[in-house]
Amino acid sequence: MAKKMKKNLLKLLLKLVLIVVGFIGVTFVVYFYNLDMKLTSAMEPILTHFYDKVKRDQHL
Amino acid sequence: MAKSKRIGTQNLGRFYTEGKVRNRREWRGLADTAYDYSRWLYNWFNMARIVLVKPRNIKAMFRYRWMGNYLAVPMMVDRHTQGLRGEHLRICHAEQDIIIEDVAKLLDKLFRADRRIGNDTEFNKKVVLIDENAMQSVMMGFPGIVPLSREIASTYIPVLLNQRAALHYIDIAQEYGLAGDVCPMPEAEAGLVIDDDAPIVGCCAIQCNTTCDGSLMGNGVVYKRLTEEGIPTHQLAVPLRHREDDVQEYAAQEIRNAIAFIEEHTGEKWDWAHYFECAKRVNFATRSRLEWMEMSKTDYPQVFGSNLALYTETNYMVVNGRIPLFNEADKKISALAQKAYKKKKLVANEYRHRAIVWGVQSHYYMDFLVWLLNCWGIIPLTDMLSMVSTKIIAEEDTPENREQAIYDIAWLTENMLMRNRTHGGYKVLLDELWEFVEEFNADMVILWEHMSCKALDGMHGQFEEKAREKGIHLVWVSHDLFDPRVISRQGVRDQINSYMRTVMREEPVDPSLEVLSDEESW
Amino acid sequence: MKDLKHLKYFEDLLQEANNELVAQAKAEGKKCVAYVCENTPEPLLNLEGVFSARLRAPRTSSMEMATYYLTSFLCEYSRALLERAMEGGYNFADCLIAPDGCTMINRAAENMELLHTMDEGKPHFFYEHMEIPMKADDNGLNLYVLQCKNHILKPLHEKFGIDVSDAAIRKAVEEHNKICRLLRAMGEYRKLDNPTITGYEFAVFTLASYAAPKYLIMDKLEETLEELKTREPDEKNPFRVRVVFAGSELDDPDFVKLVETTGAYVCADRYCYGSFPGRDPIELTDDEDALTQICRQYMYRGQCPRYMDPPKMLGRRDYLDKLAKEYKADGIIYEQVKFCDPWAYERMIGSHVLHDDYGYQVLSIDRPYNASGVGQLRTRVQAFVESLEIKKIQGGAK
Numbered sequence: 001m002a003k004k005m006k007k008n009l010l011k012l013l014l015k016l017v018l019i020v021v022g023f024i025g026v027t028f029v030v031y032f033y034n035l036d037m038k039l040t041s042a043m044e045p046i047l048t049h050f051y052d053k054v055k056r057d058q059h060l
Numbered sequence: 061m062a063k064s065k066r067i068g069t070q071n072l073g074r075f076y077t078e079g080k081v082r083n084r085r086e087w088r089g090l091a092d093t094a095y096d097y098s099r100w101l102y103n104w105f106n107m108a109r110i111v112l113v114k115p116r117n118i119k120a121m122f123r124y125r126w127m128g129n130y131l132a133v134p135m136m137v138d139r140h141t142q143g144l145r146g147e148h149l150r151i152c153h154a155e156q157d158i159i160i161e162d163v164a165k166l167l168d169k170l171f172r173a174d175r176r177i178g179n180d181t182e183f184n185k186k187v188v189l190i191d192e193n194a195m196q197s198v199m200m201g202f203p204g205i206v207p208l209s210r211e212i213a214s215t216y217i218p219v220l221l222n223q224r225a226a227l228h229y230i231d232i233a234q235e236y237g238l239a240g241d242v243c244p245m246p247e248a249e250a251g252l253v254i255d256d257d258a259p260i261v262g263c264c265a266i267q268c269n270t271t272c273d274g275s276l277m278g279n280g281v282v283y284k285r286l287t288e289e290g291i292p293t294h295q296l297a298v299p300l301r302h303r304e305d306d307v308q309e310y311a312a313q314e315i316r317n318a319i320a321f322i323e324e325h326t327g328e329k330w331d332w333a334h335y336f337e338c339a340k341r342v343n344f345a346t347r348s349r350l351e352w353m354e355m356s357k358t359d360y361p362q363v364f365g366s367n368l369a370l371y372t373e374t375n376y377m378v379v380n381g382r383i384p385l386f387n388e389a390d391k392k393i394s395a396l397a398q399k400a401y402k403k404k405k406l407v408a409n410e411y412r413h414r415a416i417v418w419g420v421q422s423h424y425y426m427d428f429l430v431w432l433l434n435c436w437g438i439i440p441l442t443d444m445l446s447m448v449s450t451k452i453i454a455e456e457d458t459p460e461n462r463e464q465a466i467y468d469i470a471w472l473t474e475n476m477l478m479r480n481r482t483h484g485g486y487k488v489l490l491d492e493l494w495e496f497v498e499e500f501n502a503d504m505v506i507l508w509e510h511m512s513c514k515a516l517d518g519m520h521g522q523f524e525e526k527a528r529e530k531g532i533h534l535v536w537v538s539h540d541l542f543d544p545r546v547i548s549r550q551g552v553r554d555q556i557n558s559y560m561r562t563v564m565r566e567e568p569v570d571p572s573l574e575v576l577s578d579e580e581s582w
Numbered sequence: 583m584k585d586l587k588h589l590k591y592f593e594d595l596l597q598e599a600n601n602e603l604v605a606q607a608k609a610e611g612k613k614c615v616a617y618v619c620e621n622t623p624e625p626l627l628n629l630e631g632v633f634s635a636r637l638r639a640p641r642t643s644s645m646e647m648a649t650y651y652l653t654s655f656l657c658e659y660s661r662a663l664l665e666r667a668m669e670g671g672y673n674f675a676d677c678l679i680a681p682d683g684c685t686m687i688n689r690a691a692e693n694m695e696l697l698h699t700m701d702e703g704k705p706h707f708f709y710e711h712m713e714i715p716m717k718a719d720d721n722g723l724n725l726y727v728l729q730c731k732n733h734i735l736k737p738l739h740e741k742f743g744i745d746v747s748d749a750a751i752r753k754a755v756e757e758h759n760k761i762c763r764l765l766r767a768m769g770e771y772r773k774l775d776n777p778t779i780t781g782y783e784f785a786v787f788t789l790a791s792y793a794a795p796k797y798l799i800m801d802k803l804e805e806t807l808e809e810l811k812t813r814e815p816d817e818k819n820p821f822r823v824r825v826v827f828a829g830s831e832l833d834d835p836d837f838v839k840l841v842e843t844t845g846a847y848v849c850a851d852r853y854c855y856g857s858f859p860g861r862d863p864i865e866l867t868d869d870e871d872a873l874t875q876i877c878r879q880y881m882y883r884g885q886c887p888r889y890m891d892p893p894k895m896l897g898r899r900d901y902l903d904k905l906a907k908e909y910k911a912d913g914i915i916y917e918q919v920k921f922c923d924p925w926a927y928e929r930m931i932g933s934h935v936l937h938d939d940y941g942y943q944v945l946s947i948d949r950p951y952n953a954s955g956v957g958q959l960r961t962r963v964q965a966f967v968e969s970l971e972i973k974k975i976q977g978g979a980k
Contacts, residue, residue, distance in 0.1 A: 031097045034138075036104070037081040040131035041582070044080070051125040056256040060236050060281065060934045237933060237946055239918070239926035241655060250927075269716050269890055273685050276716070277887060277927030280895050284931070287892075295890045297716040299725075300682045306732050307713045310725040317721065483682075485711060486692045514656055514923060518689025521651030522696055 072142055072434055073572030080582045081135060092145050099153045100134060103160050107133065110164040116178045120171040125257055129218035129225045130167070132582040133160060136221050139427040140367055143434045147400035148407045151363060151393050155371040158389045162374060166213055169206055174259035175289075188322055189262030189286075191279065192216055192249065193270045193479075194296065197380045197472040198318050200342075201335035204328045210258050212378070215248045216423075219542050220370075222582045223424035223549065226542040229255060243512045244542035245423070246278030253285045264325035265293040266318060271479040272515060294321040300483040302474035311470035332457055335465060339455040341381030342472075346450055348390040349376075352397060356441045357500050360404050362397035365429040365440045369421065372446045377477055410569045412437035413533075416496050418444045419508030419516050420478060422539035425549045432506065435553075435573035436560050441500045444508075447492075449475040482515035490519050490526065497532055504533040506556075510541050535559045549578050583816055586809055588802045589783055592790045596835070597640055599666060599793070600674045607633050607795040608674055613742050616675035616700070618663065618691060619683035620854045621714045621886060623876050625754040625864065626734045627679065631744045633795035635675065636855070638833040639666040642952055651693050652686075657921040658951030659831045660690035667699035675700050677707055677741070679734055681714045683888060684924055706741045710734070717891035718881045726877040735873075751872040759863040761796045764803045769857055771810050772849045773909055776819040778810055781827070781848025785835040788857045792833075821847035823970040825945075826906050828852040828932075829917035830925035836953035841915065844964045845971075849909040852885060852902060853917065859883040859901075887928035898928065899935045906942060912970045913943035915963070920948045943970050 030036055075082040085100075087093055111117045111130075121127045137156050144152055172178040173187045186204060190196055192211030199207045218225035229251030230244050236254055238247060252258050265286055269276040279295070286293050296318045299307035319330055349372065352363035371389075379386045415432075417440045422428060429440040453468035454461040474480070481489045497505060507523060510516055527534035537555045540546035557574055560566050568574050595601045608614060615627040615634045627634035639662035648665035666672060678700060680691035691711065694700060701707035712733035715722025735746040744750075765788055771779045787806065790799055822845040827838060831854040838848050852858045864879050866872055885898055902914060916933045918925035926948075933946040945966040949959060 027101060028097055031085060031100050032087075032093075033084050034082055037132070037135050037582075041080040043131060044128055047122075047128040047131075048125075050122060051128065054123060054125075058232070058255050060254055060284065060931065060938075233930075237930040239920075239930075239948060241921050242923050242926050267890070273888070273923035274927070276890055277924050279890060280887075280927060280931050283892065283895065293892070295717060295892070297722070297890065299713050300688075301711065301713045304713065306728055307725065309728075310713070310715075310721055313721040313724075482685075485688075486696065509653075511653075511655055514685045514921075515689065517653040517655045518651075518660075518686060518693070520653045522693065 070570065071572040072570055073574075073576055076576045076578055076581070078577045079580060080132075082138065085138060086142065088145055088149065092149055096141065096149060096153075099157060100137070103134060103137065103157055106157075106161050107164050110161070110168050114168065114171075117168060117171050120167075120174065120177045120259075123176060124214065124259070125228060125255075126214040126218045126225060126252070129222040129582075132221040135582055140370075140430060142427070142430050143408060147396040147405065148362070151396045151400075152367050154389050154392045154396070155367045158385060159370060159374050162379075162383070163213070163217055166208065170208055170210060170213055170259050170261055173206075173208065173261040176260060184261065185263050186326060186328070187262045188326065189265035189291065191266060191268045191296075193275050193476065194266060194268035195270070195380065195473045195476045196378050196382070197342075197469045198266070198296070198315060198322075200338040200380050200382060200469065201319070201330040201332060202322060202326075202328050203331055203334040205322065205326055208261055209378070210261060211249050211252070214252055214258060215245070215542075219248075219423045220426050223544045226251075227545065229257070230543060241512055243272060243274040243510070244540060246272075246275045248542055250278045250281040253282050258285070260289050260291075262291055264321065265291050266296055266322070267293055268296045268298060268473075270298055270473070270476045272482060272513065274512075292325055294318060296473070298470075298473050298476075298479075302471075302480065302484045303488060308467060308470065311474055312466045315466050315470045315473065332462060332465075336455055336457045336461070338381030339453050339465070339468070341384065341387050343452050343455055344387050345375050345379075345381070345390055346452060348394050349446070350450055351394055353442060355397060355401055358401075360401050360406070361439060361441055362400050362405075362407070363393060364407075364442060365433065366421070366426050366443075369429075369443050369445045370426065372448065373477060376448050380472070407439075408433045408437065408569075410437040411439050412566070412569070413504045414439050414441055414500065414502045415504040415506050416441055416443075416493065416500060416502045417506045417508065418493050420482070420510040420513050420541065421445065421508050422510070422537075422552055423541050424544045425539065425552050428537075428549075428552060431553065431573060432556065435568050435570050436556060436566070437569040438504065438506070438556075440506065441502055442496065444481050445477050447496065448477045448480055482513065486519060486522065489515070490522050493523075494526060494530060494532075497530070502532070504535065506535050506537060509536050509538045511538055511546070512540060533559075533563070549581075550576060583778065583780075583813060586779075586783060586806055586813070588806055589786060591802065592786050592799075595790055595794060596786065599635070599638055599640065599671055601794055603794040603798040604635055604674050606798060612795070613676040613744075614674050615677055615679060615738070616672055617679045618687050619681045620860055621681050621683050621880065621884060621888075622679055622712075622734075623730060623880050625751065625758040625876055626730055626873075628758060628796060629738065629744050629746060629750050629754045631742065632676075632738060633797070635794070636792040637663050637666075637672060637675075638793060638855075639663055639671065639951075640834070642666065648690075648693075651697075652689060655921055656686045656689065657831075657919050659833075659919050659922075660686040662951050663687075664690045664693050664699075667694045668697060670699075672700050675707075676704065677710070677737065679710045679712065681712045681729075683714060683886065684922070686922070708737050708741055710737055715881055716888055718884070718889060718894055719891065722881055723874070723878055726881055727874050730873060730877060748872050751876070752866060755864050755866055755872060755876065757797060760800060761791050761803065762861045762863040764800070764807055765791060765857055765861045766863070768803070768807050768810060769861075772847075774815070775910075776815045777821075777847065777849070778813040778815045780842060781851065782835055782839040782842055784857070785838040785848070785851060788851065788861060789833060789835055789855055791861070792855055821845055823847070823912040823967055823974065824849045824910055825970075826850040826852060826902060826909065826911045826914045827856075827917065828902055828914060829929060830854060830919045830922045832856070832917065832919070834952045837917070837949065837956075840953055840956065840960055841963050844960060844967050846913075846915075846963060846967045849911055850905045852905060854886075858905060859885055887924040899932055899940070902932070902936060903940050903942075911942075912974060913945065913966065915966070916944060916946045918948045919951060943973060
């Protein structure tokens with residue numbers, strides 16, 4: 001029983017470690033290759049298109 | 061001048077692309093890269109926690125054109141951390157990250173109060189809309205009030221993030237007949253209001269005549285819209301000749317009137333205990349800044365450049381001791397700076413010239429000072445925006461000090477950054493520059509010529525003559541503050557490049573930075 | 583119409599800042615107080631023993647030296663003044679009083695000081711820069727009074743021994759009012775359907791009252807007023823429409839002439855150097871000191887856009903509306919000297935508000951300092967006159 005629990009715990013820990021390592025690995029790649037900015041810069045024209053369509057009460 | 065072992069990455073220019081963003085981030089060695097990565101992650105986490113998880117803020121993202129620029133926040137940090145290592149990287153993050161958090165909170169509060177978005181009417185009852193150009197020292201005794209500046213969020217910060225952020229608003233103002241030669245900052249703010257792109261917040265508003273004629277007059281456009289929106293507005297007039305004794309009573313009375321106006325419209329009462337708590341923190345920030353300045357007078361300056369300017373703008377002008385977290389940042393910066401100073405660390409590979417940076421910086425190229433250091437080895441020891449009041453204000457709650465406090469608030473308001481130099485007569489702009497040159501042992505003055513800033517333009521010839529007289533290298537760097545169409549970032553750099561090559565006959569420290577393809581860059 | 587007897591004399595007088603009347607007053611032993619902004623209370627500069635000359639730079643052509651000091655981004659008025667000062671054109675002045683009315687004029691005055699343009703060989707010469715209020719209220723009034731004491735009366739007394747007592751100030755106000763009343767009376771003839779004085783002629787007389795010692799032009803203005811009483815207008819009114827001319831600093835009457843040659847009669851002049859509100863008499867009572875009363879009236883009547891409080895902001899448009907009604911104007915011309923920040927904004931807001939809220943036809947123009955070579959401007963004014971005329975013919979609203 002104790003062995004099984006220990007095994008489960010180890011599995012959980014391993015999963016956790018894998019998740020953390022995976023998270024760090026993925027986010028580090030995003031960080032290092034500036035993928036976050038590359039993505040947001042691709043979003044900008046879409047947003048601008050949207051802003052042009054917003055109804056506004058333009059006056060002095 | 062001083063040289064160190066390799067500090068920063070060589071060939072920083074290779075990160076630039078012709079697009080909006082850089083090709084990748086810098087490798088700074090394992091420890092520093094890991095640190096920078098962790099701060100990057102922290103900033104994204106903070107922005108998500110404060111802004112992105114709330115539906116109302118997403119709604120605002122699709123309502124306000126200027127919100128699109130906030131996509132570029134991490135890149136702004138990257139621009140300012142270029143080439144930094146060790147303590148200096150950490151100092152920069154201490155400055156930048158707290159500003160990011162503060163701005164994220166500002167956005168969140170703005171949209172919570174905004175009648176179009178969150179429309180939290182109870183919250184709005186305690187929100188006072190503050191002119192971007194006003195020192196927020198008048199809020200130091202109002203712990204229950206939330207002062208918000210919509211211009212900081214909509215025009216000031218966005219241009220730091222994206223060099224083209226204000227162009228739409230500038231064009232709108234000119235379509236309505238505003239002359240094209242006025243300062244583009246109040247011009248963009250006027251355009252923003254005309255374009256109906258400003259959040260509608262606050263139970264009342266305070267406008268201010270700092271910083272310049274354009275800013276004063278732009279208030280008229282904003283006032284018109286505020287009146288339509290039913291927001292009562294008070295104009296806080298701040299004397300121009302702020303060093304004169306015979307204007308101080310006027311300034312103090314203006315503060316009393318502003319406090320009375322806020323009390324009337326918010327139902328809050330001025331809290332002296334809170335005021336003096338804030339005053340202590342203001343003094344702490346002043347002492348910290350002075351300590352950093354002292355280091356900058358030596359061969360081993362540690363806290364300087366655009367990071368200091370941005371941090372001072374926030375801490376001195378907006379925070380005014382109201383947010384304790386900024387004192388923590390001050391302490392952290394001081395500790396890191398002391399550590400690096402003891403080790404005689406340099407911030408970049410090579411120091412060739414010691415410069416005082418004067419005038420109004422190009423807002424669309426705030427990280428120019430980083431470039432100056434990395435490309436040509438010119439240390440921007442201090443800049444005009446950081447040379448604000450160093451007066452220690454009354455901080456003990458006594459009857460005499462309560463009277464003095466009003467004069468202190470007035471003094472701080474009069475000495476809002478930039479206007480403390482652009483107003484007040486030629487002594488504060490012209491004469492004191494040469495005193496700083498001597499004090500900081502500088503051999504060069506980098507003089508930003510914000511072309512539509514009439515207060516600076518008006519001293520052009522005097523600057524040149526005095527520099528010649530004193531044998532100081534004075535390099536003009538023209539720009540148009542918010543509008544890179546007039547002079548591009550490369551146009552800004554070229555002015556330094558040609559001076560350094562033709563007059564100084566020098567080669568750049570990092571030649572890859574001399575010409576950069578950042579025309580389209582954020 | 584038959585020419586006014588003294589018009590030519592005044593036109594000639596305005597060709598020089600250092601005109602013959604300035605020289606005459608100096609020869610009589612009076613000290614000349616030069617000043618550069620309408621927010622400087624004139625009676626205080628015209629106490630017994632001193633006279634005021636508001637600086638201008640007629641016939642300015644090159645401004646190269648001043649452009650070096652101030653750059654080409656400062657308004658031509660400030661550059662023209664500095665250029666003239668550097669040329670020695672204001673050597674007649676015994677002091678310069680310059681309020682920080684706007685940044686550009688402040689910088690021009692500071693450069694005059696730094697370059698020692700006027701003080702060479704004059705041990706008593708002084709430059710004074712004064713703060714003036716930005717809001718019309720009690721606090722502003724206290725500031726105004728204190729600044730006038732410290733930066734006008736005190737140095738005048740200490741340097742030149744001028745009597746600055748309340749009685750002396752009241753006497754100066756009396757003299758000042760004589761000129762104001764004369765000009766107001768002359769200006770009344772602009773209300774006629776077929777007016778007996780042109781806007782240009784009136785601009786010349788008004789301008790002379792700023793640029794020359796007042797006591798030396800009094801007799802000629804009195805004579806001109808008499809002349810106007812019997813002056814016969816042309817049978818056919820040469821003007822097709824009537825306009826209020828409003829805006830920034832303007833000290834070249836040729837702009838008014840330019841407008842009038844297109845067929846628009848300038849029936850009211852609301853610009854710095856104009857008569858509204860600069861030639862409003864100052865009414866004094868005995869229950870308060872004269873200085874405070876002068877400052878109060880200057881502050882409340884001032885139409886300078888640097889006043890930032892709502893009653894003043896809104897009042898500026900209201901003031902034009904009242905003028906337009908009183909002088910039966912068909913439209914309004916908003917002018918601004920190029921690179922003037924305050925008027926850049928005021929012109930934009932005012933031209934929209936007067937059109938949208940008050941229903942006036944408005945022409946909004948920016949212009950150089952002097953009127954030479956402004957052909958494009960003539961075309962724009964002509965087009966405006968035609969549009970006003972069409973509207974009149976069609977029987978539309980104002």
